[in-house]
Amino acid sequence: MAYLSFNESFNSNLKFTTDGSEENDDMLKKDLPLRYNWSIWEQIMQTNEKGAAYSDATHKVASFSTVQSFWKLWNHMPQPSELLEQKRMVREQPDGLHVIDAVMIFRENIRPEWEDxxxxxxxxxxxxxxxxxxxxxxxxxxxNLVLGMIGATIEPANMITGIRLVDKLSGPRAAGVIRLEIWFTNYEDSAAVAALKKNLEKCMATRLDGAVGTAPKCETKAHATPGKH
Structure with a gap:
């Protein structure tokens, strides 16, 4: 079965093309703006030092506002399947290599923190x-989640504030999983939250051929009380 993966280990023969029409070619030459502007963040593995704050470990690394600028960045970002190959995401900084615990994409001017x-x-x-x-x-x-989010096709799209990919496979807080989180605003609007969850799961489970598979178990967490990110 073919999956929507950009890891060539899985889909080396999978090609994404347009229909080649002149209209499409002309459209692709123009900037295609997204509904919202987005920023990519990284969370560096935190030390066990007292006073080490979550906010100190998060760093904005890039921003994008068009389809083209997204793909320029996305083509250089690791796919989560690479974490299953005993690889870690790392960032080289002046003081050495730092392990990245999480990659996050949030709407512009929204920090990937509960306190925002x-x-x-x-x-x-x-x-x-x-x-x-x-x-x-x-x-x-x-x-599926990232493309649905930035393309504003998961309704109500205005509720979504961002997404996190958290490496919980190894390290001091390992749980043997890769954790995906979709963050949203206005938790108390239960009808909107339920609609968002339903549409999110459908988007997540949609296969390349358009068939809808089964979404994994979803937990819904409120941000009203402070907790770990």
């Missing part, structure tokens, strides 16, 4: 993906 005003009264949907489902499936879930 757009997240404080919100929550997140959480998916714990075990390695035995396979790297191709992990990638497809992740890519």
């Amino acid at each position: 005003k757009m997240n404080a009264a919100g929550g997140h949907f959480q998916f714990q993906l075990k390695p035995n489902i396979g790297g191709g499936q992990v990638d497809e879930y992740w890519n």
